[in-house]
Amino acid sequence: MHRNGRLLHPAAWWLWALGLAYAAMRTNNAILLLAIVCVAGVVVSTRRGPAPWANAYSLLLKLGALTVVVTMLLQLLLGVRTPGHVLVHLPSAPLPHWAGGISIGGDVSAEAMLNAFVSGLRLAVLIACFGAANALAHPARLVRIMPAALYEVGVAIVVAMTIVPQLAESVVRVRAAQRLRGRRVTGLSGLRGILVPVLELALERAIALAASMDSRGYGRRAEQPPAVRRFAGGGVLLGLGAAVVGTYQLISGGGQRLGVGLLAGGTLVALAAGFVAGRRTRRTRYRPDQWRAAEWLVLGCGVLVALSYALAVHDPLAAGVALEWPPLRPLPFVATLVAALPAVATPEPPGLAPRGHAAVRSVQIAALEESVRA
């Protein structure tokens, strides 16, 4: 039997990626960092969906590599000169005192370069984790699980995401048309000739979209007094805002009690408002993402990584790394490898089914070609 796989719940993947990202933030051990990025890569390559945005990982991986290079270049040209094994001596220019120890050129030590590499790598791994989350579960699918009160926001996001590629396409079309009329396609006058038709096209499209939404039942809803509606919408935003501030307080190590209070209270307010607003919308959800054993597994892996790094890794991030081969730490390393488990232990994503229709068409074409050639 052909097993038509399923896509996992987007929240599971995003939490898993968050776990990896947290781990990357805790360490400056190059082996662990590379292990994290490899694990993310393995899981993405086996469990990403068929959609075009599934290339996000490789795209952001390249961006990450660029980050490493840029960080090291910056360190080479201007940076804090840590003493150590001098690699090269660059001609230097003194900077005034207020520059805070930063200098242009001077002695570049191997330690400084290694530190730059590791901090660049850490940033690159963070970016890669974000890319992995995007590739495994597009943000649009996250939008789908938002509370009903934020439904309108979700629609706006989805529509915006479809408009961007179309806008790019109209720019190409209009540029081509300008060339066909023998006009300049560069410079200020060229810009106007491109901007006006592109905006007109976008406007036409927006009107067509609005008509389509209207005739397809968007905005059918149960009656609710406007005051309640406003309370619900405002409440959700306010609550979420408070929760975000609370989380920040907790992470930054500010007022712990204040942080917990804001987080809990904000979440409660958002949930209550979401419930009230949800009663207004009569919308239902087609094939809502399900939370089953595989999702628990993915979440468990993410939590395991985060926990083992929280307990076992106490890298002095500010002090930098010594010029030596980084030590292999068994517990976090094994935990990181375990996080690759979803690559094999979760259901496969639905692949691109063989395109039956296209196959039929190609037979038709073949017949046609034959008859034409005959």
Added chain:
Amino acid sequence: MIDFTNVSITYSGASSPVLRGVTLHVPEGELCLVIGATGSGKSSLLGAVNGLVPHFTGGRLSGSVTVAGRNTRDHPPRELADVVGVVGQNPSASFLADTVEDELAYTMESLGLAADVMRRRVEDTLDLLGLVALRDRAVATLSGGEAQRVAIGAVLTAHPQILVLDEPTSALDPAAAEDVLAALQRLVHDLGMTVLLAEHRLERVVQHADSVVWLPGDGTAVRGTPAQIMAHSPITPPIVSLGRELAWTPLPLTVRDARIPGRRLREVLPPEPPTDPPRIPGAILAETRALTVRYGGVLALRRAGFVAREGEIVAVMGRNGAGKSSLLAALTGLLKPAEGQVRIAGRDPRELRGRELTSHVGLVPQQPGDLLYAETVHAECAAADRDARAPRGTAGGLLHRIAGALDLDLHPRDLSEGQRLALALAVVLTSAPPLVLLDEPTRGLDYPAKERLVHTLVGLAGAGHAVVLATHDVELAAEVSTRTVVLAGGEIVADGPSRQVVTQSPVFAPQIAKVLAPLPYLTVRDVRRALAAVPG
């Protein structure tokens, strides 16, 4: 099912109503075709069915429109979404979700249907329209025909009793159009759905219709059986024109009907239609040698060798995505060949810039509006004159010759499709390029506009221009082209005199050729001229 009672529609700012006192009844389970010239009110009539006119478009509607017992006065479009499904002219502009499956479910989600019902209906619709293989595809990656069927599916899942479609096949190649029409036919026959359909390409749809509503253009509407309307309408597909000209009764609407009275005609006609004296092929104006073009990783053209000579009209045909537009784009230097060469008057078009390019080659793109960006028709013509360093009034004169008198103060976007095409063509012709390319020129054109286009193109070829048109319109190709090139999968699979190429292929054969096969007659004009030459 659909009842119009004394309906008049006047848009704000318009001096006269688009529809005037229309009373119309479309019973349940009927496929009703709406025909009429551009501007006769087809879109307004369709829009009024689900209340988009006037709730969304504005304007004034008097009288009453009742669909499935609901008056559109009290029910805005969203409250009619469960009984009327609307598919617009450009389906990909109406997509609201990012994958095919979610798109199919959208309307049902708005209606608040239960999850298990939605699941079942999506599966049913995927099967009904042959979309199973596309279920996980992103809607942005669909081809024209696929997008059209997904758009139909997306409104079908709500189980509407009425389906309204505005030109569902105008952008499709003949095979894809057949797919869509077959799907509609099934909905009407198997599910008893009422379908209201506007279409310019009558040769594709009239045989599927149960009734026809004809909008003569004065705001009234005439409803009748296809045979009744076709007997009097000035807009007819070629088979009907032939039947009317030869006074065949009953009037044939399909190729099969026409072949019976056609038997006698085949006996009378000479084996070859009288043709114009063969023109001496002129100089080569454009040429590609072993041209390969890659477009976003896809091979759009594969070692294509193509030639266009003075005085020729070449029709480039093939399915959606066969490489027609790529060939035209390469001839204007818009695409970089991966391999091979393109030569326009001996030069690479990619090296030509500005006036040098426009005086060698002109292209009217699929959306002629892309070429236009002035605020009025008059300003557009003036700009064209300036760009081409042509004497003032050149573009205006060309426009007048192509489209007749036009209101020069209109915004180009307010013109009808045909008028906009005429304006774009006039702009292109102002710099008198020997090579004129047109991409899908008859999309959205009514028959009179098409006739004017045919006249213009024949005139251009007579004056020594080479005309190349990429088109799905087999009737247009039969009417004007001297040579036909068929592309499939980026390769040129046929290249020869039109009469030979199109009569050999059932997909690209015009209606008259099918009726009179095996005789190589393509158009009503061919038959008329042959009969005039036959004594007695």
